[in-house]
Amino acid sequence: MPKPFPRLAAVATLCLLAAGARASGVAVAVHDSTGTPLADAVAWLEAEAGQAVSKGALKTAEIEQKSLKFMPLVTVVQTGTRIDFPNNDKVRHHIYSFSPAHKFDQKLYSGTTATPQIFDKPGIVVLGCNIHDKMVAYVRIVDTPYFVKGDAAGVGRIDAPAGKYVLKVWHFNMAGGQPAEQAVVVKAGDALGTASFRLPMKPPVSGDAL
Template sequence: MVVIHAIFFNFISLNIQAAELTVDVIDMTGLPVENAVVYAEPDNPVAMPEASATIEQRGKQFNPLVSVIQTGSDITFPNFDSVRHHVYSFSPAKTFELKLYSGVPTSPVKFDKAGTVVLGCNIHDTMVAFIQVVDTPYFTKSNKLGKALLRDLPNGGYTLKVWHYALAKDKEVVEKKLQVKESQPVVMQVSLKPFILPARK
């Protein structure tokens, strides 16, 4: 069982180049936190190329726990377990189900609306995963060291956003307006409420 009591997000832009943002994610004790989704939405719309992703089922768990994709992306849900799974989501951003199956489904699932999608399995209650669908090609996740890096952002105005599954229900994301340009640091901080994840074996 994983219990997250509170988390602080520190966003620090180390602008060696104008279009690079480095994000440090730490908890209230200063330890790094992984699986925070960080993304930058440009003030001016940009083209988003077609993309796809995969969420595996192994050991009666989804892998990865957290995914981030751009709007319009397809996700494939292969089941590598010896038992069948029934993958579903009731989230407003995407409601779907893949009834009991093994192997690779015939067709991927398209995610065409921005927002948070929570995955579950009708057979195994401990299976949970999160998908953050974003309206931008500029996104990343923090790694085990709490580091997240946004590369190749053209100079200009952005809304920098952060999402984590431990955010309070009344706050879908935390955001800040910024101008990406040389030698301009960005600092943000927010605490999160307690959150309990099912045990991941």
């Protein structure tokens, strides 16, 4: 059955974001099909054809290895961003990606000796470790400066100039893997629009609950 309370909490958060807006944009809430908030959902705005979009200043991102995990689990960056991979574990790691959007193979290393990677194609990159099979992380590369990764309540805010956009949402565990989308209009001034999504999730794999 749907879970109403998390959804109501997310709606309340959207209202608070909209009420406290200081710039135009969109507040996004993402749930699964039962109404449970989805942490680590990624949302971004793609401008309609012909609409000018500022590229924005690229920022360096970081995905560390600690306690035999990649942290954070999900990273979203703009096309062309450099990501550093410091190993803060006491053991060495051999990280790699076979994803078409960015393939690389960083042999065994520790500390900060890994070569930084430039993620220059939009798409999804899945990271793994050749030594520790349970280590996994996801990088979503988007060709726009207007994006956000949602919080634990499945809520995030994207600031963007006025215009017509397609709002896209993706989660690493969603069924089908293709982003959900909605057409949105961002109004000028301090108006903050709202949007909500319910995403179908992949069925649990046998043994996941063990």
